[in-house]
Amino acid sequence: MMLIELTDVRKAFNQGKPNEFWAIQGITTQFEVNRITCLKGASGSGKTTLMSMIGCLSRPTSGRIRLQDRTISSLPERFLTQVRRHTFGFIFQRFNLIPGLSVVENIMLPAYPLGLKASCLRSRADRLLEQFLLADKASNPVEWLSGGEAQRVAICRALINDPQILIADEPTANLDSRLSREFMSLLDQLSKAGKTVLISSHDPVVFDSPVVDRVVELEDGLVVSGEG
Amino acid sequence: MIALLRKQRYFIDYTLGTMMRHKGKSLGLLTVYTIIIFMLASVMLFSHAMRSEAVALLADSPEIVVQRIQAGRSVMVPADYLQRIGKLRGVTEKRGRLWGYYYDPAVKANYTVMASEQDQLSINDIVIGEGIARTRGLSIGDYLTLRSHEGKAFSFRVLRLLESESELISSDLLLMNPEGYRRLFGIDESLYTDLVLSVRNPREIQKIAEKLTLLLPDSRPILRTEILRTYESLFSWRQGVMLILLLGSVLAFVIFAWDKASGLSAEERKEIGILKAVGWETSEVMRMKFWEGVIISLMAFLIGYLAAYLHVFYTSAGLFEPVLKGWSVLYPSFQLTPSVDGLQLATLFFFTVLPYTLATIVPVWQTSITDPDLVMR
Ligand SMILES: Nc1ncnc2c1ncn2[C@@H]1O[C@H](COP(=O)(O)OP(=O)(O)O)[C@@H](O)[C@H]1O
Ligand SMILES: [Mg+2]
Numbered sequence: 018m019m020l021i022e023l024t025d026v027r028k029a030f031n032q033g034k035p036n037e038f039w040a041i042q043g044i045t046t047q048f049e050v051n052r053i054t055c056l057k058g059a060s061g062s063g064k065t066t067l068m069s070m071i072g073c074l075s076r077p078t079s080g081r082i083r084l085q086d087r088t089i090s091s092l093p094e095r096f097l098t099q100v101r102r103h104t105f106g107f108i109f110q111r112f113n114l115i116p117g118l119s120v121v122e123n124i125m126l127p128a129y130p131l132g133l134k135a136s137c138l139r140s141r142a143d144r145l146l147e148q149f150l151l152a153d154k155a156s157n158p159v160e161w162l163s164g165g166e167a168q169r170v171a172i173c174r175a176l177i178n179d180p181q182i183l184i185a186d187e188p189t190a191n192l193d194s195r196l197s198r199e200f201m202s203l204l205d206q207l208s209k210a211g212k213t214v215l216i217s218s219h220d221p222v223v224f225d226s227p228v229v230d231r232v233v234e235l236e237d238g239l240v241v242s243g244e245g
Numbered sequence: 246m247i248a249l250l251r252k253q254r255y256f257i258d259y260t261l262g263t264m265m266r267h268k269g270k271s272l273g274l275l276t277v278y279t280i281i282i283f284m285l286a287s288v289m290l291f292s293h294a295m296r297s298e299a300v301a302l303l304a305d306s307p308e309i310v311v312q313r314i315q316a317g318r319s320v321m322v323p324a325d326y327l328q329r330i331g332k333l334r335g336v337t338e339k340r341g342r343l344w345g346y347y348y349d350p351a352v353k354a355n356y357t358v359m360a361s362e363q364d365q366l367s368i369n370d371i372v373i374g375e376g377i378a379r380t381r382g383l384s385i386g387d388y389l390t391l392r393s394h395e396g397k398a399f400s401f402r403v404l405r406l407l408e409s410e411s412e413l414i415s416s417d418l419l420l421m422n423p424e425g426y427r428r429l430f431g432i433d434e435s436l437y438t439d440l441v442l443s444v445r446n447p448r449e450i451q452k453i454a455e456k457l458t459l460l461l462p463d464s465r466p467i468l469r470t471e472i473l474r475t476y477e478s479l480f481s482w483r484q485g486v487m488l489i490l491l492l493g494s495v496l497a498f499v500i501f502a503w504d505k506a507s508g509l510s511a512e513e514r515k516e517i518g519i520l521k522a523v524g525w526e527t528s529e530v531m532r533m534k535f536w537e538g539v540i541i542s543l544m545a546f547l548i549g550y551l552a553a554y555l556h557v558f559y560t561s562a563g564l565f566e567p568v569l570k571g572w573s574v575l576y577p578s579f580q581l582t583p584s585v586d587g588l589q590l591a592t593l594f595f596f597t598v599l600p601y602t603l604a605t606i607v608p609v610w611q612t613s614i615t616d617p618d619l620v621m622r
Contacts, residue, residue, distance in 0.1 A: 132248035
């Protein structure tokens, strides 16, 4: 069953200017439900650009992106935000936790606009903290966390609104190989729990991992292998 | 509905948290902002109170004062002018006044000396304003020696002090018996300083003034409404001076606020990017920043205005003393009646809170409409 469908997607930066640059040069592919797909490629090959378009963080310059039966590439900004909020959870390369806030506050951040009951939101966060072995760190400021813990906080934050799809951009770049393998097994758990995962990496621990179902290789904005 | 309210609460909570995280910036901004509001509000409250004070004081002063002008200079008015005026329709009372200035070299200040009939003063008694009492160190029962027009020393006993509720005007006032006044200044029985006429119906005042100039061609009637206008322009002028002085600091504040509010630090930009990436809408990010602006400016406004209120009405605008000293050498230590002008309050509000809030919103808007994918990099 197809979940995400890309049709001749292209993305230009600084279009019309002398420094115009086509980061994605026409990609057609699909991503399936409940799979872990890895985007593999050298730095600068267009992985981040592609994932941010899929995750509704930006729009393609041309081409079409469908999410189930909706064309998201042409949605206005307001609706993009809605889709992003309910469908995607992001794990960024640099974690992007907000310093000064506690672990649990960082985790609850994506849920504030939903206006849930405070106790309800808090218990949801506590369950995630429990699951990712962070319960005793809940009220610590995030600056105190180690790399692996920060990573798990980022995962909790990505999961707080219970999204269908997880997008992780080079999530292991700041982790050693042991923590990277741990991260992959967490992804495996999530996948088994029904999440669809899209992960980018040029780290063999990731793309050679047994938990990855499919590897799509990018080069200069084009898919070179694993079209599917 | 409830979810909507809860949402606002989350945003406000988050905003408060953000402000606590940037304590230095928030506090600095709040302080400068509060000081500016304090200064502006002080000037406004002060001038408003002064004006209403003057209006109140003049309310029971005579409607028309008649001076005699000779060669463009005001001179003493012969007593028989009162008879020459005769019975004018609408005039309920007419009488002559005796008053003038007395320069006291001991304190290098002018007293306003007035002959008073109502007070039933004996020839050696005087009633003085607080300002004179203070500078000369006089209290009831003490003697004040004044030199007469022929150089003779006269000693007067202080019978009582003028009550200080009207000290703004009475600070340098000295009341004495009319007989004593004539003796001190060497003024003939047949002369007055000026004449005052009371008129009941304000619409008749103009007519009466015209009749007076016909009856007494060398006189000049001064209407209360004119005095009121003079007072008003005097107060506005003083307020203007203060406002100009303040303008510099206001400008500095505007630049400062613009810089603080509009210049988002890299950290704040990133935070906005993260919020958007995790699913906040542009409008929600803006609402948060809006609350930040509202909280800071409202707090500054309330604290500053309250402080100004206390400053003007409980410390008699102590900080303005240097500017207001020119008012009279004997600076009155008056107590202004608290009064607030709604329009002034609203003006101040709209010229401070509104622009600041806007200044915080604009850059956030610019940042938050850009694609949030920047945080991925
Ligand atoms: N905002 C931008 N303006 C101009 N060029 C950009 C911008 N963002 C990315 N690029 C370029 O697009 C290419 C692809 O970037 P990216 O998707 O981040 O690659 P990857 O994630 O695979 O390392 C790079 O060459 C990068 O320099
Ligand atoms: Mg990248």
